[in-house]
Amino acid sequence: MAKVLTPRNEDFPRWYQDVVAKAELAENGPVKGQQVIRPTGFALWERMVSEMDDRIKDTGTENASFPLLIPQSYMQREAEHVEGFAPELWTVTHAGGKQLEEPVVVRPTSETVIGEYMAKWVQSYRDLPLLLNQWCNVMRYELRTRLFLRSSEFLWQEGHTAHATYEDAHAFTLRILHEVYADFMENVLALPVLTGLKTAAERFAGALNTFACEAMMRDGKALQMGTSHELGQNFAKAFDIQYLGSDGKQHHCWTTSWGTSTRMVGGLIMGHGDDSGLRVPPRLAPVQAYVMTVKAGDGVGEAAAALHAGLRDAGVRSRLDDRTDVPFGRRAVDAELKGYPVRIEVGPRDLAEGKAVLVRRVDGSKTPVGLDSVTEAVTQALEADQQALYDEALRFRSDNTTDVGTLAEAVEAAGTGFARLAWSECGLEGEAKAAEQGVTVRCLQRADGTVPDSDQEPDLVAVLARAY
């Protein structure tokens, strides 16, 4: 078979670009760092949005929409926040052909505008918690960009909540991390993620603590897939988000914010893809089953259409390809590039035996299946392959995670994967030193892998890796 993609082990970044291009996921926009997401890529994002949105709403959070443009003065109200985002801001200085009196910034994130409105909407402890989310685009100026992984404009979801107490805000931050983010990533994206606490160096600008989900890509590098921040009372004080408590006194709220972006599409590609292209986990897949005619023949088109209809009736997201003007090989290769979990091939030879061929993307296996049992076989395959992808990714991560005793060993091990080192052995100095060699502390965990409440806990483990 002709080589369609640069092999992963030959040049991983090139392989990634090849997949993005050949699977028709996205391409560069006309302005530096921007991206055009094509229908095949956007369909993946839409499925992510759908699954994530359900989980977000299950926490009682409601969607709303806030403006793209933010007064520059808002950004400046929280000192660390401005400082952290200043290098990434896009600023609008003109409108209607005239210079603006106060420049406005294009949102890099919306803590500030939303904080302003939270302050209006929260009056009493009875208004709490206030749980908001918005799906939108944000812009951050970036020096080095890569499709999906880092672009100047990207799509995301940002949740913003206000709570009466520290405990409630803290608990909610972790609830989002586990019940929404990690749950979605592991059960839908089939990507095992480490959940942990970010070090001060990696913390969100203006946050008390940042928690994150980190996944391992197939080149051993880490990708931060989502973050959940407890903002303490920093923004509440900057934006005067106060409530009257049952004690008759005014109190500042405790706020949180949390986000996941189109970067997850990049994670999906690099977490599951192989030398033939994308491999999309069935629960996520916009197209789960791809029914294709192999070649023209008596009753072939009809049989394929019937199988397609049967699958749809059974709730399978099926697509029919009955084209006869494109050779079989090209269509098969294309289906593999796009990572459709299963393919049903129907040709005259199969029909003569009353069968179709079930091809599974995960392992490439081909199994003849009686026409009557195609739907059942597909359903079972989808179920099994969702698990197979997760298991494979988990195994890869375990095989490439090393427990080490010194910083030097950690940096060495991070060349191929994750290194686990006692935080007491690493420390802020070790973190800075590793950073010089392109290795960062991805997160801090307790020895048993659970998420610490703060970096002051004893016996924490630092996970070090190279990262995207």
Added chain:
RNA sequence: CGGGACGUAGCGCAGCUUGGUAGCGCACCCGCUUUGGGAGCGGGGGGUCGCAGGUUCAAAUCCUGUCGUCCCGACCA
């Protein structure tokens, strides 16, 4: 933003050293034969050579600048 490489048709590239009317493969269009793993043959369309200056009778080719892309760093979802 520093270091390196590269911008020639939608994609991948040759041509540049030694200036002289722009080429190849794939993709695209038409026809016929094909369709069980990127089909074959024949015919055809498409590029002010990233952009702007300069040198020259003449610039894809030489010079300067600029923009963009990729890789490595610094900054980051």
